Amino acid sequence: MKIAIVGYGTAGQAAALFLARGGHDLEVFERSEALRPVGAGFLLQPTGLRVLADLGLADAALANGARIERLHGVNAAGRRIMDMCYADLAPDLFGLGMTRGALFALLHDACERVAMIRTGTAITALSTDGRSLTDAGVGRHGPYDLVVVADGSHSSLRAQAGHVARDPLYPWGAMWCLLPADDWPHAAELRQRYDGTRTMLGALPVGRRPADGARRWLTFYYSLPGAEIDAFDAGALARLHDDVQRLWPELAERTRTLVEPAQLNRARYRDVVLRRPWRDRVVCIGDAAHGMSPQLGQGVNMALLDAQALADALDVQRGDVAAALPDYARRRARHVAIYQAISRWLTPLFQSDHAALAPLRDACFGPLGRLPLMRAQMLSILAGTKRRWL
Structure with missing residues (x-):
């Protein structure tokens, strides 16, 4: 088939690699003039690592990433809120912190060999039958046998391509950057600090960037309301330094390099x-x-799983698009729905103006996480392996 992929992030890159196995003619459209990664470092879960293994890229990912064995979080009073180790779910499980640049480079090196990649081409519209594309310069592309929309959470095509139930912005977001990981004592842990529901700090080891040789990095993130993110200035940076110094002096030694x-x-x-x-x-x-x-740190993992499932559905249905797309949707529906619901429920406990939720979170999360049944459920959610509510 002749297939168009709109967007060259993780989802679009992985889709190109999986679909290339079927011998399809692939054309990828990316709005940016230069191909580059977008977004913070991330935690690749065991589910995502298995997809990379299917693509033959797991060893390269492991060489560039940082093995993460534990998630640990405490509140401003030092009370332990989160303490989860992958090995408590299965001895061989772990996550992998990675920079976006490292994963982008791995996937791009493989994609260049199997797809035509058009940069600086912002696709703005789909034809009525979904077989052709129009770009911002009113150029027309197609027809195609299949169009894969992978242009991210702020997609310009979603409303034309699917049946949208909701797509609001979360009221909170985060500021983030990479910091040198030299001598960081928690090299195998995602660490967080919470002060109520309004302040959350995190440090995730993410391994190497392609251009930095052996140097390793941390992704640092700091949650804020959306309006404060949009207006982040010198005063906001000073408040960030005050919060880090108050909640996490150990990390403050590294964030002092942030002066602008x-x-x-x-x-x-x-x-x-x-x-x-x-x-x-x-x-x-x-x-x-x-x-x-x-x-829940599942965005990249979900993208990889989607790409794999779409290619599998096309193979099983022998290229019958009318049968393959409903098959793909069924394959992913339950897993996606569970993680969307849990993410929607958890987010206000850590990033919101609902201050009354913090005492409830702080009182319950630690004890519940020590109960064997609940601990297993929480670890399954973290690892990306939960596919049923019960």
Whole structure:
């Protein structure tokens, strides 16, 4: 088939690699003039690592990432709120912190060999039958046998490609940056600090960037209301330093290098729900189909799983698009729905103006996490392996 992929993030890259196995003719459209990663470092879960293994990229990912064995979080009083170790779910499980640049480079090196990549081409519209694309310069592309929409949570095509139930911006987001990980004592842990529901700090080891040789990095993030992210200035940076010094002096030694607001990047999230992720010959994958808060760290993993499932459905249905797209939607529906619901429920406990939720969170999370049944459920959610409510 002749297939167009709109968007060259993780979802679009992975879709190109999986679909190339079927011998399809692939054309990828990316709005940016230069190909580059977008977004903070992330935690690749065991589910995502298995997808990379299927692509033959797991060893390269492990060489560039940082093995994460534990999630640990405490509140301003030092009370332990989160303490989860992957090995408590299964001895061989772990997560992998990575920079976006490292994963982007791994996927791009493989994609260049299997797809035509058109940069500086912002696709703005789909034809009525979903077989052709129009770009911002009113150029027309197609027809295609299948169009894969993978242009992220702020997708410009989602409303034309799927049946949108909701896609509001979350009221909170985060500022983030990379910090040198030299001598960081928690090299295998995602660490967080919470002060009520309004302040959350995090430090995630993410391994190497392609251009930095052996140097390793941390992703630092700091949650803020959306309006404060949009207006982040020198005064906001001073408040960030005060919060870090008060809650996490150990980390403050590293954040002192942040002297300009421009050294931090902005991240906003959407809560995207589609009644179904396809119509005619168009299908949405990744954040374009199910954007969510990063509270569970599942965005990249979901994108990889979507790409794999779409290619599998096309193979099983022998290229019959009319049968394959509903099959793809069924394969992913339950898993996606569970994580969207849990993310929507958890986010206000950590990023919101609902101050009354913090005492409830602080009183319950630690004790519940020590009960064997609840601990197993929480670890399954963290690892990305939960596919049923019960």
